[in-house]
Amino acid sequence: MNMNQQEGRVLRSLEGPAWDLVAYAKTGGYEAWRKCVADSKPQEIVEEIKRSGLRGRGGAGFPTGVKWDKVLNHRVKERYFVCNAGEHEPGTFKDRHLLKHAPHQLIEGCLIASYTVGAKASFLYVNHEYHEEQENLQKALAQAREKGYIGKNVFGSGRDLDLEVFSGQGSYVAGEETAMLESMQGRPAMPRQKPPFYPTDFGLYGKPTLVNNVETLCNIPLILRKGASWFNEVGTEKCPGTMLFSLSGAVTRPGIYELPLGTPLRDLVERCGGGVPNGRKVKAVFPGGPAFPMVTADQLDLQMDFDSLKKAGTGLGSAGVIVVDDATCMVAKTLHFSNFFKGESCGQCPSCRMGTINLASLMTKIEAGEGTQKDLDTLLQIAGFVKGTGYCTLVTGAAVLVQSALKLFQDEFEAHIRLQRCPYQPAPVTAGSA
Ligand SMILES: Cc1cc2nc3c(=O)[nH]c(=O)nc-3n(C[C@H](O)[C@H](O)[C@H](O)COP(=O)(O)O)c2cc1C
Structure with missing residues (x-):
């Protein structure tokens, strides 16, 4: 995999064996954490994160400082912190890279987040298939404990703060924050209804919980060490900073590229x-x-x-x-992802359970050359009907995928119906042909 550090802010700190604590400390690692414990008030940290304009990198782009503020100032004092490293979406692999190569940067971000909101316990929820990354993380945690950066009496301050790795449930939906919290309590990984059950109010064990993505958290030590204005000198006004783009598919150099947002x-x-x-x-x-x-x-x-x-x-x-690329059948491509959504629906919401099955089966029929014009109308009808109806956005994803494919590539769908086969597959050999 190609790791091209185009902007090199989050990734720059990975030069050298960054998972090694000594190497990380040499580049300023754990300085921000030391400063927080020594003389930063949680509200001051929140204000600096707000000033940076950092927005969550887990998918929704929610302002990180606003979320931290909500948990910090919640009337309920028993709070939790969870780092979301569930990463299960096709085409996204940047968190895996950070877990593998920057565990200390991530741990530092988690410690600061946990300290800021006053978490009673803190967890790293990691994709269950990321074996090597989990091992690395455990090694890094042991190193940080040995140095007294985490655990009992952090930096001799009298404070105790530890992090625990939680091996994930192993599904796409389990990365949705409320499903993740459910699974961490031993229940099926099924999303909660929102509103009212947002984790900032009703999280782990029903208590206020801060959930942040791996990449979001890897930005935290840098912001606190270099300042909010350093962070937002790149990117756009409303979306400052860089983002790690996982680039895949029909490109010569797939990989992870860190570029300014915008x-x-x-x-x-x-x-x-x-x-x-x-x-x-x-x-x-x-x-x-x-x-x-x-x-x-x-x-x-x-x-x-x-x-x-x-x-x-x-x-x-x-x-x-x-x-x-232009050699690809868009019906086949859409079917591929429709099947993904069908397989990953947790089945809790009837519209998602049935909607994803129906969309995938109609797509299968059309790709096989057995579809009719009426099937195209039905596809759009189902997509319109189920969009926005689930407790999470999985079914909306399944619907907009089909809507967008039909809007942009209707001619390809119609060609499948007219020819009664996929035009991108070789035509069947008929009797009598040489
Ligand atoms: C189906 C589904 C899967 C998700 N998977 C992940 C995931 O693997 N990792 C992640 O950080 N966020 C994932 N999210 C988003 C989380 O629910 C949540 O918004 C995010 O962890 C918050 O962190 P952030 O504010 O730092 O972005 C997913 C959301 C949905 C609807």
Whole structure:
């Protein structure tokens, strides 16, 4: 995998064996944490994070300082902190990289978050398939404990603060924060109804809980060490800082690229990714993974940030950018992701359970050349009906995927119906042909 540090803020600190505590400390690691424990008031930390304008990197882009403030100033004093390293979305792999190569940076971010909101206990919820990353994290935690950076009597301050690794439940939905919290309490990983059950009010054990993504937390030590104005000198006014883009699909150099938010999609695909290989062209791009509408080749100048993509009718999500070339059947591609959503629905909400099954089965029928014009109407009817109806956004993702494919590539759907086969597959050999 190519690790191209285009902007190199979060990733720059990974130069050298960054998972080693000594190497990390040499680059200023744990300085921010030491300062917090020594002389920072939690509200001052929150204000600095607010000034930075940092927005969550886990998908929703929610302002991090606002969330911290809510938990810090909650009337209920028993609070929890959870780092979300569930990462299960197709095309997103940046948290894995941070877990593997920057565990101390992440641990430092977690300690600061946990200290700031006054958490009673703190956890790292990690994708159960990330074995090596979990091992690394345990090693790094042991190193930090040995040095007295975490555990009992941190930096001789009389404070106790520890972090525990929790191996994840192993599904996409389990990364949704309320489903994650449910699973951590030994229950099925099913999302809670929101409102009212937002984790900041009703989290782990029903208590206020701060949940943040790995990348969000890796930005925290840098912001506190270098200052909010250093952080927001790149990016856009409303979406400051850099983002780690996981670039995959039809590009010459797939990998993780750290770029300022607001960078044109073309820069990512062409300059960083080296463009589409084999003389092919871009046909479509999923700018925020399969749960947000696709964009087409004429939209490569779109700015990659939460607000610009929302304005363009799509979204950034966790910046899992998937490029599709012009040799690809868009019906087959859509079917692939429809099957993903069907397989990952937890089944709790009837509209999601049935909606994802029905969308995937109609897509299967059309890709097999057995669809009718009426099936296209039914697809749109189901998508419109189920969109926005679940306790989480999985079913909305499944619906907008199909809506966007039909809007942008209706001709391909119609060709499948007309030819009664996939036009991208070789035509069947008929009797009598040589
Ligand atoms: C189906 C689904 C899966 C999700 N998976 C993840 C995940 O793996 N990691 C993550 O950080 N956020 C995930 N989220 C978003 C979380 O619910 C939550 O918004 C995020 O962890 C908050 O952290 P942030 O504010 O730092 O972005 C997912 C959301 C949905 C709807």
